[in-house]
Amino acid sequence: MAPTKRKRTQEAEEDEFDSDSYSIAEQSDSDIDISSALAGKKPRLNRQQTDDSGDDDDDDKLQEIIRKSMSKRDIKGGTEMLKKTKGKTKIVKGEVGGGSFQSMGLYPWLLRSLTLQGFRIPTPIQRLSIPALLTNPPRDLVGMARTGSGKSLAYLVPLVQRLGGRHSSIFGSRALILLPTRELALQVLKVGKELSRGYHAGEGDHAGDKEAEDSGKKGQGLRWGLVVGGEGLDEQFEMITSNPDVIIATPGRLLHLIVEMNLDLKSVQYAVFDEADRLFEMGFETALTEIVHKLPASRQTLLFSATLPKSLVEFAKAGLQNPKLVRLDAESKLSTDLKMAFFSVKQAEKDACLLLLLRDVIGVPLGSPKPEEAESSTDTKYKGKGKLRHSEIATAPHQTLVFAATKHHVEYLTTLLTTAGYAVSHIYGALDQTARSQQMEQFRRGQTSVLVVTDVAARGIDIPVLENVVNYDFPQGARVFIHRVGRTARAGRQGWAWSFVTNTELPYVLDLQLFLGRPIKSELTQGGDQAYTESLVLGPFERDKVDEEVEYVRRLDEENHNLPILREVMRKGHGMYERSKGKASQPSYKRTKEMIKEGKGIVGSASGIHPVFFRSKDVSIAVKKLEAEDKRKALLQTVNAFKPLETVLEIGARGNTETATLMKQRRKALCKAVERAAHAATSSRPIVEEAERRWEGWKWE
Structure with missing residues (x-):
């Protein structure tokens, strides 16, 4: 049987x-x-389809229970870690509880890395983006917030959390971050490495522990790769073969590597497009499309930007699947801590006005950089030692970032300011990558006081405690202006944006006014800095001081004979730049003519100097300065309105001289002509009104 x-x-x-x-x-x-x-x-x-669906529901419920329990465990572990790291009494409100990094269920070692790097309370974009990116199943996201709001950390923290902080032995990169500029790529690489340094096989080692750095398990942490232009291809080929977990790249060089190495990106799980609008403005649209086709369809895609142009919307529709939109601020908004001042200047006097601004308004001290310290700092940087953390970088409040139109402007201004005695760094696109990194590091460490750049540094660069941004050449677009001035007034800090405006650049200021929805003022009735955050304050420099600075620049030409040559090259480059620059709107050009005719706040007019020169911490002193300026304006108006009764030919004439008699007859003739014109205007008005009335009647008939 x-x-x-x-x-x-x-x-x-x-x-x-x-x-x-x-x-x-x-x-x-x-x-x-x-x-x-x-x-x-x-x-x-x-x-048994109903039974299978029930099993699926049970599996989903079980997985959800497991995820919740793990999240609770991480939250509890994060609280204990904060207490051990900072002490119970030193925990600030907002570091624990709802809306904090601790409440997001981050790994305790990752939370400690954030704390040691100085990131203690999440910004609004981080508070909304990080929990959304950590949900299961993964979902695409479009994050929009004004510049300086912490968008980079909003995607780096979920990236490190999802990858577990540990290197994968399976060949192929798991994350890809695309950025528009090399400086921003280096900055993201530095922050990402610092965040992931705390993980060593999950044995309790954290960022900042020397024993962890010297341990033999250091190779188990995440491997980061940098693919940017200006570096040798052989080094980047070798880096790709070392199997990095995260690739941080600029689109052009990455596409080059993909073609040369036949690089496969099918293993990418996490794709980030940071400063995406700038990627399209720089002409990377074709490269981005090719790269997206190389990525797997199952990836999680993140798109972060401060503005959302039409081309970016079309790309998002093609490259993202059911994305979640996190939009905190309208793209026209600036930081409430940003104060702006606009100076009406002449093109030939811009360099003199820059010296006057740095000396009398910002107060930049004189001094030259120490080459020995600069070389040692860059050497240690490339050896992996002596790196500064986010919380350790401390620059002086007088440090200034100057934006110029072309590299010829940058070279001239660097030579001029160096000859004047300032410690200056400079960056532009054609500069070698090693030199760019060295110049930026000098400015970050406070060895130089002024950094002269082109728009290559207008996006994403985070320079802590930077309070001053100068637009030596006014940008042609409102969005470019927003990203330029966004280098200051970041993370709740105060900041100033100083802009030089010529009469030909005034239409772009009017476009900016319409974009921001703020009025243009040339006079302030009260002291304080509130008006500089709510309006666009326009005015000229003091004429006497500008003339003194122009003479000083001429003396500098005698000290450095390269200055006249560089100025001529800059002048030719500026002419080409003006021809290639886009035009403002037609109504702005019309309003510009009216403003120049009225002369309010325009250089060369009868208006007073810029109100920023009357600023004072003491409100009473500021009010007194404003009152004195009002009296000066009233006196000037009285002098301008004075009309003498005699001409120069009649002054001192005794008797009926020939010239005096001629001028009297001429005056009588002019008076009769004026009377006839006035009489003709008054007599012809009824005729005109009758014609208009008849025309209206015929039109309705």
């Missing part, structure tokens, strides 16, 4: 297997129940 039973059982199993195989063959690959196959259970798709 036993063999018979075995035979019947075997036949029944074969029949069941055949029927199940037939049912599976009828289904598509996407409908196969992979979870039940991995669990060792035979799928019953056609027979």
Whole structure:
């Protein structure tokens, strides 16, 4: 009997297997129940669909319970870690509880890395983005917030959390971050490495522990790769073969590597497009499209930007699947801590006005950089030692970032300011990458006081405690202006944006006024700095001081004979820049003519100097300065309105001289002409009104 039973059982199993195989063959690959196959259970798709859906629901519920329990464990562990790291009494409000990094369920070692780097309370974009990116299943996200709001950390923290902070032995990068500029790529690389340094096989080692840095398990942490232009291709080939977990790249060089190495990006799980609008403005649209086609469809895609142009919307529709939109601020908003001042200047006097601004308004001290310290700092940087953390970088409040139009402007201004005695760094696109890194590091460490750049540094660069941004050449677009001045007034700090405006650049200021929705003022009735955050204050420099600075620049030409040559090259480059620059709106050009005719706040007019020169911490002193300026304006108006009764030919004339008689006759003739013109105007008005009335009647008939 036993063999018979075995035979019947075997036949029944074969029949069941055949029927199940037939049912599976009828289904598509996407409908196969992979979870039940991995669990060792035979799928019953056609027979018990309700039971299968119930099993799926049970599996989902079980996974959800596991995720919640792990999140609670991480939250509790993060609280204990904060207490051990800072002490119970030193925990500030907002570091624990709802809306904090601790409440997001981050790994305790990652939370400690954030704390040690100085990131203690999340910004609004981080508070909304990080929990959304850590949800399961992963979902695409479009994050929009004004510049300086912490968008980079909003995607780096979920990236490190999802990758577990540990290197994967499987070949292929798991994350890709695309950025528009090299400086921003280096900055993101530095922050990412600092965040992931705390993980060493999960054995309690944290960022800042010397024992962890010297341990033999250092290679188990995340591997980061940098792919940017200006570096050798051989080094980047070698870096790719070392199997980095995260690739931080600029689109042009990455596409070059993809073509040269036939690089496969099918293993990427996490793709980030940071400063995405700038990527399209720089002409990377074709490269981005090619790179997106190389990525797997199952990736999680993140798109962060401060503005959202039309081309970026079309790309987001093509490259993202059901994304979540996190939009905190309108793209026209600036930081409430940013104060702006606009100076009406002449093109030939811009360099003199810059010297006057740095000396009398900002107060930049004189001094030259120490080359020995600069070389040692850059050497240690590339050796991996002596790196400054986010909380350790401390620059002076007088440090200034100057934006110029072209590299020729940068070279001239650097030479001029250096000759004048300032410690200056400079960066532009054609500069070698090593030199760019060295110049930026000098400015970050406070070894130089002024950094002269082109728009290559207008995006994403975070320079702590930077309070002053100068637009030596006014940008052609409102969005570019927003990103330029966004280098200051970041993370709740105060900041100033100083802009030089010529008469030809005034239409762009009017476009900016419409974009921001703020009025243009040339006079302030009260002291304080509130008006500089709510309006665009326009005015000229003091004429006497500008003339003194122009003479000083001429003396500098005698000290440095390269200055006249560089100024001529800059002048030619500026002419080419003006021809290639886009135009403002037609109404702005019309309003510009009216403003120049009125002369309010325009250089060369009868208006007073810029109100910023009357600023004072003491409100009473500021009010007194404003009152004195009002009296000066009233006196000037009285002098300008004075009309003498005699001409120069009649002054001192005794008797009926020939010239005096001629001028009297001429004056009588002019008076009669004026009377006839006035009489003709008054007499012709009724005729004109009658004609207009008849025309209206004919039109309605």
